[in-house]
Amino acid sequence: MALIVQKFGGTSVGSVERIEQVAAKVKKFRDNGDDIVVVVSAMSGETNRLIDLAKQISEQPVARELDVMVSTGEQVTIALLAMALIKIGVPAVSYTGSQVRILTDSAHSKARILQIDSQNIQKELKAGRVVVVAGFQGVDESGNITTLGRGGSDTTGVALAAALKADECQIYTDVDGVYTTDPRVVAKAQRLNKITFEEMLEMASLGSKVLQIRAVEFAGKYSVPLRVLHSFQEGPGTLITLDEEESMEQPIISGIAFNRDEAKLTIRGVPDTPGIAFKILGPISSANVEVDMIVQNVAHDNTTDFTFTVHRNDYHNAQQVLEGIARDMGAREVIGDVDIAKVSIVGVGMRSHAGVASRMFEALAKENINIQMISTSEIKVSVVIEEKYLELAVRALHTAFELDAPTAKGD
Numbered sequence: 001m002a003l004i005v006q007k008f009g010g011t012s013v014g015s016v017e018r019i020e021q022v023a024a025k026v027k028k029f030r031d032n033g034d035d036i037v038v039v040v041s042a043m044s045g046e047t048n049r050l051i052d053l054a055k056q057i058s059e060q061p062v063a064r065e066l067d068v069m070v071s072t073g074e075q076v077t078i079a080l081l082a083m084a085l086i087k088i089g090v091p092a093v094s095y096t097g098s099q100v101r102i103l104t105d106s107a108h109s110k111a112r113i114l115q116i117d118s119q120n121i122q123k124e125l126k127a128g129r130v131v132v133v134a135g136f137q138g139v140d141e142s143g144n145i146t147t148l149g150r151g152g153s154d155t156t157g158v159a160l161a162a163a164l165k166a167d168e169c170q171i172y173t174d175v176d177g178v179y180t181t182d183p184r185v186v187a188k189a190q191r192l193n194k195i196t197f198e199e200m201l202e203m204a205s206l207g208s209k210v211l212q213i214r215a216v217e218f219a220g221k222y223s224v225p226l227r228v229l230h231s232f233q234e235g236p237g238t239l240i241t242l243d244e245e246e247s248m249e250q251p252i253i254s255g256i257a258f259n260r261d262e263a264k265l266t267i268r269g270v271p272d273t274p275g276i277a278f279k280i281l282g283p284i285s286s287a288n289v290e291v292d293m294i295v296q297n298v299a300h301d302n303t304t305d306f307t308f309t310v311h312r313n314d315y316h317n318a319q320q321v322l323e324g325i326a327r328d329m330g331a332r333e334v335i336g337d338v339d340i341a342k343v344s345i346v347g348v349g350m351r352s353h354a355g356v357a358s359r360m361f362e363a364l365a366k367e368n369i370n371i372q373m374i375s376t377s378e379i380k381v382s383v384v385i386e387e388k389y390l391e392l393a394v395r396a397l398h399t400a401f402e403l404d405a406p407t408a409k410g411d
């Protein structure tokens with residue numbers, strides 16, 4: 001008999017019919033003899049609706065009250081799902097975050113889980129009940145309701161699985177697993193049977209949106225086996241695990257991630273002296289702007305060019321700060337570009353294979369795509385290119401690294 005934590009996202013509980021479908025699914029597992037804890041999100045669109053309501057009162061609603069409000073979305077779905085389970089003969093009981101006692105810090109709207117009291121849940125499981133827990137919410141030391149940040153129900157699911165030492169945490173969603181890349185961009189993208197936490201983390205932080213990054217971090221840290229599955233289709237989904245595949249057949253690259261969220265800034269003709277990077281990036285960081293990729297050129301005539309990328313939302317802010325720095329340093333000019341995209345190949349296979357980066361560059365060269373910046377880590381290579389070539393680049397790389405699904409008959 002296994003203990004399974006199952007998390008259902010907003011679209012999976014988006015209507016009464018769907019909630020009843022979820023109940024039927026949970027019943028199947030329980031009929032198998034498994035102990036089940038279910039974590040649910042709010043019905044799709046509900047959290048946004050609540051936030052909009054609050055914004056009609058105030059552009060910047062008081063953080064504590066906003067959490068009191070948005071946490072109601074999940075409170076509705078736990079009750080509905082518990083009712084649906086009871087209706088089909090499955091003993092069930094709902095719990096809010098504070099009833100479980102999912103203890104968090106007091107950082108409203110982005111709280112971190114500090115501790116989970118598993119006693120209540122254990123007691124209910126022993127009594128033969130399915131426990132339905134509200135995702136996304138917790139309670140702080142003083143009893144204030146907190147929320148974990150958008151998409152936070154994934155984190156609740158994983159954290160509960162860790163606290164209960166569950167055999168698996170299953171994340172049910174509207175896709176049937178993690179793909180080699182976004183199937184909307186590459187029709188031949190394939191579902192992965194397995195991916196490592198490390199790879200998933202890279203994929204998530206590089207723009208793949210299947211799982212909340214914090215949930216993956218948490219799962220990796222506590223070695224919680226995590227599986228992404230489709231809510232209403234049968235299938236094995238994608239297992240996210242610790243162990244790296246030994247097989248020689250395993251492709252070197254697991255996936256290709258991309259995003260259009262960044263912008264590039266260059267400060268030209270800065271004096272090549274010690275402390276330059278700090279003088280430039282210090283004020284940028286003080287302005288609360290996060291920097292992603294950085295390139296500094298080799299100096300000639302005692303000056304150099306310094307380029308970095310930031311989130312597009314921070315572009316104007318960063319540009320202003322940089323203009324100020326340029327004036328102070330007597331740099332030549334500041335140039336910016338928002339029409340860029342970042343494309344990354346990810347795979348633990350890179351550790352044991354040489355020449356992966358050059359294969360990437362070759363594939364891009366063949367399509368005449370100019371690379372503006374490059375950064376690498378042990379298991380990924382990222383490039384910045386002109387945004388309009390993004391889809392072409394992703395497709396070319398998907399083919400070059402042999403990730404394309406075999407062509408269907410009659411295709």
Ligand code: ASP
Nearest residue numbers: 041047136150151152153
């Ligand atoms: N309902 C919350 C949100 O929409 C949490 C979640 O769905 O995971 O962000």
Ligand code: MG
Nearest residue numbers: 009010041151
């Ligand atoms: Mg979600």
